[in-house]
Amino acid sequence: xxxxxxxxxxxxxDHLGIHSxxxxxxxxxxxxxxxxxxxxxxxxxxxxxxxxxxxx
Numbered sequence: 388x389x390x391x392x393x394x395x396x397x398x399x400x401d402h403l404g405i406h407s408x409x410x411x412x413x414x415x416x417x418x419x420x421x422x423x424x425x426x427x428x429x430x431x432x433x434x435x436x437x438x439x440x441x442x443x
Contacts, residue, residue, distance in 0.1 A: 394435035403431055 396414075400407040405424070413420045413428035420428075 394432065399428065399431050399435060402435075403427060 394409045396407040400410045403410070405428075409420060409424065410432075411423050411424040414432065416425065
């Protein structure tokens with residue numbers, strides 16, 4: 388997740404070692420995804436956006 392473009396679901400999934408569909412569901416707040424995974428995905432997503440925006 389070091390590119391300067393917007394982070395993708397796949398990049399976040401690869402970083403966390405989970406499937407991109409899980410990332411998508413977690414970001415939408417799907418209750419089939421555990422709270423811990425949703426929090427990890429949300430944190431990774433925020434960090435990726437902050438990192439890429441900081442490089443602009």
